[in-house]
Amino acid sequence: MSVARPRLLFALLCLSLPPCALADSDNVSTLAVGAGMQHMPGWVGARTHRSDPVPFVDIELPQYGFSLSTEDGLQYDLVRGAHLHGGLYGGFQWGRDHDDLGTLAGKVPTLAPRATGGGFLEWDFDRQLDAGMRLSHDVNGAGAYLEFYAGWNPPRLGLMEQSLELRWQSMNGAAMRRFFGLKPASAQALGVPVWQPGAGSELATLEYDLFLPTGKHTGLAASLEYGYVLGHAAASPLVRRYGSRSQLTESLAFVYHF
Template identity: 40%
Template sequence: MKMSRLLALSPVLLALSVSTGAGAAEQEQPPGGSDTQAKPLTVALGAGAERLPSWLGAADSKTRGVPYININWQERVEFSTVDGLVIDLVHQDRWHGGLVGTMLWGRSRSDLGTLADRGVPTLNNTLQAGTYLEYDVTKALSVGVRLRHDIQGTGAAYGDIYASLDLPAVGYVEHSLRVAGEAMNRTAMRRFFGVSSEAAASLGTPGYRPDGGLSQVSVTYDAFIPTSQSTGVAFAASYGRLAHNAADSPLVQDFGRSSQRSLMAAFVYHF
């Protein structure tokens, strides 16, 4: 599995990853560098910042620091502070699949602003566990599906299908494009987009209890610019569009927007 193929599903998530950069720098070295044999264990460290929606469906954005750690063992086990945990149990020529563990950001009072005083609940960050299956159509193109659920007992479950394409390199710049469709079960949809009768009265909107289904479609472009054999700058830009029941929520219609944009840049050192 390539490190760029499994971005954490986050509204954000989603989809903003430095891991592509770490993999790209291994494939091609900047001028003056020399090729080295693939290592069984690679470690990447980095730091940067990202700009993303304050909460899933928000119209305003927030900026936060991005500490980054990525540990990859033989392309079979990968742990990342961005992507979570991926264990490839299949590890065949074209097929990959196994277990995943991720984290999904919630929303705090500072994220919600005045909405928190009007009955919109905060949400804790949650950990997910699940499984994935991926197929390499070509050397550059892969498609996959992933299923996860909260392990905290919220009853929320998530799924996504995706296609990831490695674009032709531009000099020493490696870059890729990813298209994904994400879905939530009814519990997850109501957790993020539902409006209780009490909150509706305070907000002046109808109550809202959506069913599960497609929640978002997104496109992510990421790139890595090597600055030496061991360092480089990673960049990612993502555009997502909330769909159907998610987009129809009064939280989105009256206080947010269905278009969700994210940007990330980080400096990465790998060894």
């Protein structure tokens, strides 16, 4: 979850598992690594894009309730019910650097990346459908983030696994002002009004993933994500005048599963 979700959005856990492991994924430990490319907005709300090489890591130890992935961050399941799960959550908020800002560089402040910590709750309806929420707080500042999500794994298309996830993200006022606010100096440099928004919705996202096995331990993972900036974030002059509410991200990666 994030104002700029980690630039690692190309796979879900189920997509990194070979078909034999999917049959009993509740009891199977997972170690998967990979690398690929991702084409994404320079910052959330930007109309410009950039392409970056991205790593992929997915470690699942269900017997200990532990998972670490570049998709879902760090989770430690303290509940471990048949359907209900919940516990500690750790994530990462990417910021924006000089190159990300492009023509806005020098007028809008850059933002350092920050770690976040909090908790999660998830309900697994069955092996194909789940829904949950994550609540986290910036460990170095006042920003707080809330995300609701629902995921569905449709039937396979031949050898191809597929997954669909819908997410809604919101921020408290401090986080909203950090990413989308404009202080007097920046507003004057851009020739727009000062913007100091409050808490509210930030982004709604629909993500579709595909995984095609290429061998017993290898495969190709592709992802297409469409996001739409909401609320005070969409009303920011950064998005209204210099960006776009529509956010498209595409990823392709090679994954090795041990």
